[in-house]
Amino acid sequence: MKIMVAVKRVIDYAVKIRVKPDKTGVETNNVKMSMNPFCEIALEEALRIKDAGNASEVVAVSMGGPLCAETLRTAMAMGADRAIHVSTDTSLYPLTVAKLLQSLVAIEKPGLLMLGKQAIDDDFNQTGQMVAGLLRWPQGTFASKVELDKEKGMATVDREVDGGLETLCLALPAVITSDLRLNQPRYATLPNIMKAKSKPIKKVTPEELQVQIMPDLEVLEVVEPPKRKSGMMVSSVDELINKLKNEAYVI
Numbered sequence: 001m002k003i004m005v006a007v008k009r010v011i012d013y014a015v016k017i018r019v020k021p022d023k024t025g026v027e028t029n030n031v032k033m034s035m036n037p038f039c040e041i042a043l044e045e046a047l048r049i050k051d052a053g054n055a056s057e058v059v060a061v062s063m064g065g066p067l068c069a070e071t072l073r074t075a076m077a078m079g080a081d082r083a084i085h086v087s088t089d090t091s092l093y094p095l096t097v098a099k100l101l102q103s104l105v106a107i108e109k110p111g112l113l114m115l116g117k118q119a120i121d122d123d124f125n126q127t128g129q130m131v132a133g134l135l136r137w138p139q140g141t142f143a144s145k146v147e148l149d150k151e152k153g154m155a156t157v158d159r160e161v162d163g164g165l166e167t168l169c170l171a172l173p174a175v176i177t178s179d180l181r182l183n184q185p186r187y188a189t190l191p192n193i194m195k196a197k198s199k200p201i202k203k204v205t206p207e208e209l210q211v212q213i214m215p216d217l218e219v220l221e222v223v224e225p226p227k228r229k230s231g232m233m234v235s236s237v238d239e240l241i242n243k244l245k246n247e248a249y250v251i
C-alpha cells in the first residue's frame, strides 16, 4: 500500500510575523520557511506505518512556488521515497489544494492520504475534510493515534474530542489528518539531507492535473492585531477588584 502525504511550506513557527506595508499579506521575503509542523507529524506517522511493514511507499506532495522543492527535500531526508511538486505561483486555498490532491490520488492510487490537521500560516483546517468529501473516502481528522490492520484493510484512529477520546474505524482507502500529540517527528540526519539533494522531484502543473485554479477566496486586507496595553502593578487585592470593576468593567 502506498501512502501519500501533503506537506506545506510555511513560515517557520518561531518567526515573528510581519505584515507587508501594503496590507496584502505577510512578509515572506528573507523569512525562515519550514515544513508545516502538522505535516511533519503526518509524514512521521506515514514513515512509522511503512517502518512497521504496513506500507510499501511514502510519497510526499507539496504545492506552490519553486521553493516547495526544499520542503520536499526535507521530506525525502526524513524518509519519504518520492516527491511530487505541483508547481504554481498562484495563491492556493483549501478547495483548490483538495482538488489537486484528488487529481493526484487518481494517478498515484494511494491506500492512505495523510495531511496535517491545519497549516499554521492560514489556519484554515479545511483541506483534509474537503479532499475526503471530494474523494468520498472516510476521514479521521485530528488523529492522536493511528493503527493499521493491513489484512482487514482498516485504520483505527483515536481523536481527542471535547467529550473525551473518540475511536473511529475507517475502511481504506481513507484520509487521516494529524493532531499535535500523534507523534514526535524525527530529525533528518546530515547524510540523509545530503542524499536527498540528488533525488529527483517530479514536477506537475495544475493544468496537467486538469485542475483550474479558482479565485475561491479574495483576501481584502491583512493587518497587525491591536497592540496589547502594558500591564500594571497594584498594591492590594482591593485595588485590583476596584480596577476590574470600575476601569476594566469585567466584573
Ligand code: AMP
Residues within 6 Å of the ligand: 006, 007, 008, 009, 036, 038, 039, 061, 062, 063, 064, 092, 094, 097, 114, 115, 116, 117, 118, 119, 120, 122, 123, 124, 125, 126, 127, 128
Ligand atoms: P489547511 O486546510 O490549509 O489548514 O491545511 C491542512 C493541510 O492540508 C496541511 O497541513 C497540508 O497537509 C495540506 N495542505 C494545505 N495546503 C497545502 C499545500 N500548498 N501543499 C501541500 N499540502 C497542503
